[in-house]
Amino acid sequence: MASVVGKNEILLNSERYRISGPVRKTLVSIAAPRFTIGDTQRGADPRASILTQNDFRGGIGWERGLDPSTVDRVWWTDCQTRFKGHLLLPRKSNAATTQSAGTIKSITEFTVGASTDLYVVHSDNKVYKYLNASDAWSSSLDTLTGPTKETIVFRDTTANYMIFARGASGYTYTTDASTFTDMDVSSGAARNVEYFAIWHGQLWGIDNEGVLKQWASGPTANPTEKAALPLPDDYVTSLFVYRDAAGTPIIYAGTKIGLWAYDETNNRWEETELRLPFHSNSGKGTVVWRDAVYYPAGNAIYKYQTGANTAVVSLVGFDRDHGIPEAYAGQVIKLIGTHNDLLAFVNADIDTSYTVFATGRQSSGMGGASAVVSGTGTSAILGYNETAWEVKWTGDDNTGLENAHVGFAYNEYRMWFGVGNALYWTAISPDVINPDEISTFQYASSGTMETPWFDGGDAAGNKTAISLRAVTSDCSTNVNIAISYATNFNESYTSLGTITTNGTTTYDFASGVGVEFASIKFKATLTSNSVLSSPDLNLIELRWREKIPPKYGFSVTIDANKSFRGKTPKELLDNITTVINTNTLVAFTYRDNDSDRTYYVDLISASGFEFTGLDERGQIQIQLVET
Numbered sequence: 001m002a003s004v005v006g007k008n009e010i011l012l013n014s015e016r017y018r019i020s021g022p023v024r025k026t027l028v029s030i031a032a033p034r035f036t037i038g039d040t041q042r043g044a045d046p047r048a049s050i051l052t053q054n055d056f057r058g059g060i061g062w063e064r065g066l067d068p069s070t071v072d073r074v075w076w077t078d079c080q081t082r083f084k085g086h087l088l089l090p091r092k093s094n095a096a097t098t099q100s101a102g103t104i105k106s107i108t109e110f111t112v113g114a115s116t117d118l119y120v121v122h123s124d125n126k127v128y129k130y131l132n133a134s135d136a137w138s139s140s141l142d143t144l145t146g147p148t149k150e151t152i153v154f155r156d157t158t159a160n161y162m163i164f165a166r167g168a169s170g171y172t173y174t175t176d177a178s179t180f181t182d183m184d185v186s187s188g189a190a191r192n193v194e195y196f197a198i199w200h201g202q203l204w205g206i207d208n209e210g211v212l213k214q215w216a217s218g219p220t221a222n223p224t225e226k227a228a229l230p231l232p233d234d235y236v237t238s239l240f241v242y243r244d245a246a247g248t249p250i251i252y253a254g255t256k257i258g259l260w261a262y263d264e265t266n267n268r269w270e271e272t273e274l275r276l277p278f279h280s281n282s283g284k285g286t287v288v289w290r291d292a293v294y295y296p297a298g299n300a301i302y303k304y305q306t307g308a309n310t311a312v313v314s315l316v317g318f319d320r321d322h323g324i325p326e327a328y329a330g331q332v333i334k335l336i337g338t339h340n341d342l343l344a345f346v347n348a349d350i351d352t353s354y355t356v357f358a359t360g361r362q363s364s365g366m367g368g369a370s371a372v373v374s375g376t377g378t379s380a381i382l383g384y385n386e387t388a389w390e391v392k393w394t395g396d397d398n399t400g401l402e403n404a405h406v407g408f409a410y411n412e413y414r415m416w417f418g419v420g421n422a423l424y425w426t427a428i429s430p431d432v433i434n435p436d437e438i439s440t441f442q443y444a445s446s447g448t449m450e451t452p453w454f455d456g457g458d459a460a461g462n463k464t465a466i467s468l469r470a471v472t473s474d475c476s477t478n479v480n481i482a483i484s485y486a487t488n489f490n491e492s493y494t495s496l497g498t499i500t501t502n503g504t505t506t507y508d509f510a511s512g513v514g515v516e517f518a519s520i521k522f523k524a525t526l527t528s529n530s531v532l533s534s535p536d537l538n539l540i541e542l543r544w545r546e547k548i549p550p551k552y553g554f555s556v557t558i559d560a561n562k563s564f565r566g567k568t569p570k571e572l573l574d575n576i577t578t579v580i581n582t583n584t585l586v587a588f589t590y591r592d593n594d595s596d597r598t599y600y601v602d603l604i605s606a607s608g609f610e611f612t613g614l615d616e617r618g619q620i621q622i623q624l625v626e627t
Contacts, residue, residue, distance in 0.1 A: 002065075002243060002554075005036045006489075008590055009564075009588065010588065011587070011588070011590070012094075012575075012576075012579060012586060012588050013578070013579050013582070013587065014587065015567075016564065016565050017558045017560075017564065017571075017572060017575075017576075018062070018558070018559045018564045019558060019559060020150065021557050021574070022331050023032075023555070023556050024517065024554065025270070025552055025555075026499075026552065026554075026555075027172075027550060027551075027552060027553075028217075028466045028551055028552060028625050029104030029548045029549070029550050029551045029621060030548060033281070033409060034318070035049065035054075035270075036049065036050045037049075037052065037067070037068050037071055038051055038052030038054070038068075038071045038541075042613060046401070047460075047544070047545060048358075048466055048544060048599045049430050049456065049544050049545060049546070050319045050542070050543060051454060051541065051542040051543075051544065052071075052539065052540075052542075053071055053072075053451065053539070053540050054084070054085055054539035055072045055084045055085065056073075056081040056226065056449070057072055057081060057083075057387070057388060058070065058072030058073040058074075058323040058387075058388050058577070058626075059073065059074070059081060059387070059388025059389045060073075060074055060076055060077060060081075060318065060321045060324065060382075060389050060391060061075075061318055061320065061322055061323060061324060061389075062074065062075060062191030062321055062322055062452045062520070063075045063322035063323075063453065064322070064452055064453035064455075065453070066071040066452040066453065066454040066455075068462055070452065071317055074449055074450060074451055074452065074510075075322070075451065075521070076324065076325050076450050077391060077447070077449035077450065078090050078447050079088070079391075079526060080435075080449065081390050081391055082340075082357060083392045083434065084536065084538055085435075085539070086435060086537075087449055087524065087538075087591055088406075088443065088526075088534045089447045089534040090391070090392070090393065090442050090443065090444040090447050091392070091393075091426050091427065091441075091442065092426070092442040092443055092531055093389065093425070093426045093444065094424065094425050095423070095424050096130060096423040096424055096425065096508050097135050097137065098421060099120070099128055099421065099423070100421060100472060101122035101123070101128070101421065102122045102123045102124045103122065103123045103125060103147075103400065103402050104120055104123075104402045104403055104405060104420075104422075104423060104626050105122060105125075105149050105402065105562060106120070106121045106147070106149050106150070106151045107120050107165070107403050107405040107416050107417075107418060107423070108151040108162060109151055109407040109408075109409045110177060110403060111160065111526060112176055112177050116407075116408070116409045116410070116411075117129050117130065117131075117132070117409060117410075118130040118132075118149075118416060118423075119141075119162065121144065121147055121164065121409070124138040124143075125143055125144045125145070126142065126144070127143075127144065127164075127180070128140060128141065128143040129177065129313065129348070130423065132410040133530065133532065136361070136601075138274055139225075141177060141178070142172070142174070142180040143146060144164055144166060144180075145182070145184075145508050146165050146167055146168065146173055147164050147165070147167075147172075148166065148167050148194055149162065149172065149216070150165035150196060150204040150604055151164050151192060151233045152165075152196040152197075152203075154196070154203050154219065156201070156202075156401055157574070159175045159218075159220070160175060160217065161173045161174070161175055161219055161609045162175075162177065163196065163203070164198060165193050165194055165205070166187060166206065166232055167192065167193070167194055167196065167207075167208060168191070168192050169184060170183045170185045170188075170191040170192060170193070170194050171183050171191060173220075174366055182222075183219065184538070186302075187224045190213060190222055190223050190224070190225050191222060191223070191374070191375065192207045192208070193205035193206065193213060193223075193626070194207055194236060194299070194303050195236065195237075195238055195239040197239040199241050199250075199436055199567075200243070202214060202216060202219065203215040203223075204239070204251060205253060206229075206239045206253060207225055207446060208233055208234055209233050209567055210229030210230075210231055210236050210255075210269075211225055211228045211229075212226040212227055212251070212253075212269075213225055213226065213246040216555060220371055220396055220564050226267055226396055227262065227267045227268045227269055228261075228355065229253060229255065229260060230264050231255060231257070235254060235255045235256045235257065236246065236253055236255055237254045237255060237281070237282060237283035237286075238254035238256070238286040239505070240252055240254070240288060241288070241396075242288045242304075242306070243306055243307070243309060243357050244261060244306060244309075245307065245309045245311055246338075246426070247577045250262055250264065251264075252272075252280070252293070253283075254284070254295060255282065255288045256278055256281075257273075257275065257276055257277070257278050258271065258274050258276040258283075259274035259275075259295060259304060259328045260295070261281070266415065272311065273304075273311045274293075274295060274302060274304045274311075276297055276302075277296055278423050279297045280490060281296070281297065281298055281332070281333070282296070282297040282352040283295060283297070284331075284333055285332060285333055285337040285345070286335065287336060287337055287342070289342050291305065292304060292384075294335050294337075294342055296317070296332035296335060296344070297317040297329070297332075298319075299317060299318065299323070299324075299329060299332065299346070300317045301315070301316050301318075301335070301384075302314070302315060302316070302317075302319030302330065303315070303560065305547055306318045311370060314498060315334050316384065317344075317425050318384075327377050327526070328346070328377055328378055328379075328380045328394065329580040330345050330347050330377055330465065331348075332345065332346055332347075333345050333402075334345045334404050336404060336415075337381045338383075338406055338415075338427075338428060338502065339429075339431070340383060340429070340431075341383030341385055341392075342384040342385075343381060343382070343392065343404070343406065344379070344382045344383075344384065345381055345401055345403075345404045345417060346379055347378075347383050347400050347401040347402070347561055348376065348377030348379045348380070348395075348398060348400075349376050349379060349398050349401070349510070364596060372519075377398060377399040378394055378396075378398060379394070379398075379399070379401035380393065380394045380395065380421065381393040381394075381401070381523065382394075385452075386470065388474075392415070392426070393417075393424075393426065395419060398526045399419050399420040400420060401417060401419055402418040402419070402420070403415075403417070403418045404416060406428070412427060412429065412565055413427065413429065413430050414426065414427055415428050422588070423521050427442065433523070435499065435534075435536075437595070440532070441534070442532065443532070444530070445528055446522065446526065446528075447525075448523060448526070449523065449526075449542075450540040451521050451522045452520060452521065453489060453519045453521045454521065454542070455518060455519040456546055458546065458588030459519065460518065461546055461547075461548075462516060462518065462520070463517055463520075464509075464514040464515065464516055464517070464544060464547060465514060465515045465516075465520055465544065466508070466509060466514050466543040466544055466545065466548075467508045467509060468485070468496060468506070468507045468509070468522070468542055468543075469504060469507075469539075469540070469543070470499060470505050470507075470537065470539055470541075471503065471504050471505075471537075471538040471539040471540075471541075472499050472503070472505065472536060472538060473535075473538055474502070474535055475500055475501055475502050476500060476532075477530040478527075478528070479501045479502065479527070479530065479533045480500045480526075480527055480535055481498070481525065481527075481535045481537050482497070482498040482499075482524070483495075483498075483507065483523070483524055483540075484496060484522060484523045485515075485521065486520070486521050487515065487518070487519065487520050488517060488519055489516060489519060493523055495538055496504065507523065514541045518569075522542075522546075535614075551625065551626040552599065553623060553625040553626070554588065554590075554599070554623070555621065555623055555624075556590075556622050557620070557621045558576060558608075558619065558621075559617045559619055560572040560616075560617060561617045562617065568616065572617035573610070573620070576603075576606065576622065578621060583600060583616065585600040585601060585627060586600065586601060586602075586603070587599075587600055587601075588600070588601045588624055591594045599624075599626055600626065600627075601624040601625055601626055602624070602627050603622055603623070603624055604624070604625055606621070606622045606623075606625050607620065607621050608621050
């Protein structure tokens with residue numbers, strides 16, 4: 001671009017003009033709009049925007065793009081989020097004395113006389129009873145041959161049975177947890193069973209080949225074989241009872257390719273609307289909770305609901321939206337319904353490959369193989385209240401989460417789960433409760449909460465974090481909350497401080513100067529040295545502003561009273577008219593040999609005077625602005 005060489009000239013759209021008087025430069029940037037996101041009552045600051053989060057009941061799974069519709073979401077937390085105005089430590093999990101007999105395969109609650117106890121099968125295939133009063137284990141009660149993870153409690157008119165499925169080996173039952181009766185396949189070919197269900201007050205089961213069985217006289221007799229699923233061997237993953245579209249309870253089978261319904265009248269299986277691509281864990285741990293079937297497939301969970309001669313399939317799992325952190329991704333091994341939550345038990349200790357189509361009956365022409373993405377992570381338990389997912393427990397390493405049970409054994413409502421060879425339990429409530437009013441709440445010693453990334457609706461714009469205000473309760477020196485932040489999608493956190501007092505704590509970023517960010521997120525780390533105490537984060541509030549990039553305007557008086565650099569007054573004024581009519585921006589320079597002082601502008605105003613008749617002279621004042 002040519003240089004401006006005279007002190008009384010400018011270059012506009014590559015044309016030179018003499019000017020009368022100096023160039024007047026002004027800042028014309030439009031001020032950034034001010035936002036109040038969250039609690040709309042907290043917006044008194046006339047210059048700063050406000051982001052307020054005091055309700056995390058929207059749950060986990062929102063990583064970035066926090067806005068008014070998702071202000072109740074978090075990216076990840078193992079803290080309790082079910083109570084508005086409260087973020088609390090997780091519930092305390094209790095570890096039972098370890099039974100060093102290998103990983104836990106099944107957990108079952110069974111009543112003998114007046115005593116209801118927990119019975120656990122370990123990978124040594126032995127049955128043990130947990131002795132709650134002494135936190136100890138019984139000696140081995142029985143050794144099973146090839147037990148699966150399936151155990152059921154069934155009562156008929158004669159007795160109460162605890163029954164262990166043993167797959168191709170048969171099954172075993174007991175009525176007193178002392179004497180165990182093996183129903184081996186060697187004495188009855190129809191005895192092989194993988195999964196059980198109770199229907200019409202009778203015991204039903206299904207084997208690895210998809211053959212349905214009915215015990216009309218209880219488990220002490222051989223079953224009658226019914227229809228077989230028209231699928232390859234090893235495709236069945238669950239068996240349960242749910243209503244059909246007409247409202248009649250029927251038997252369903254979960255499989256690796258979707259849900260099948262049993263037609264008792266015609267003794268055949270029918271495929272339902274829940275049809276899925278192959279997944280090796282599809283249907284494992286399926287449960288009927290409230291008025292629907294919840295059907296897992298890896299991290300996904302499908303809701304299948306029938307009625308009024310219709311069926312509706314929807315996705316409700318924690319893999320929706322932005323999912324969960326990679327470290328916790330795994331396979332749902334079991335779903336259990338409770339009073340307040342649908343619990344999903346996620347085993348992240350996975351490193352598997354599988355053949356898409358199994359061999360055996362109905363496998364002809366269905367060959368081929370595929371490998372699952374493999375890896376290991378940290379197992380977790382999550383709860384769904386038909387609105388949001390909350391984390392109930394996370395492991396310390398990649399030890400597998402093997403099985404789980406919820407019940408009232410030992411006169412307390414508990415969630416039991418096996419991690420490797422260790423048995424854990426957590427007290428849960430059958431009621432929706434206010435933590436402020438329950439003095440016996442027991443908490444874990446630590447927990448964290450990460451907010452989603454927030455960019456103010458402008459991912460590329462420069463913003464300034466001015467201050468963070470936190471409102472807390474129940475804090476002290478040893479019951480506290482550490483606050484930190486990260487910026488621009490870099491997970492390296494900077495500490496703001498640790499809150500040990502109650503009420504409002506305000507942190508000024510960079511000692512009041514502010515911190516520039518394109519995106520920002522926060523982490524709260526809650527810590528307590530007492531199982532009966534939890535710090536309570538009631539509210540966090542970010543004050544921030546967006547700085548619009550500076551734009552300038554220029555006032556210039558063009559002197560066209562005589563020719564200038566070979567251009568007549570008429571040509572000079574015609575060139576100004578060309579600039580006015582140009583749709584693109586034009587270059588404007590008024591400093592000699594200084595490219596940094598070239599601006600791309602619109603001509604938005606022109607006024608002045610021109611002579612009449614044959615006199616082409618004139619003088620015009622123009623307004624130029626950057627856009």
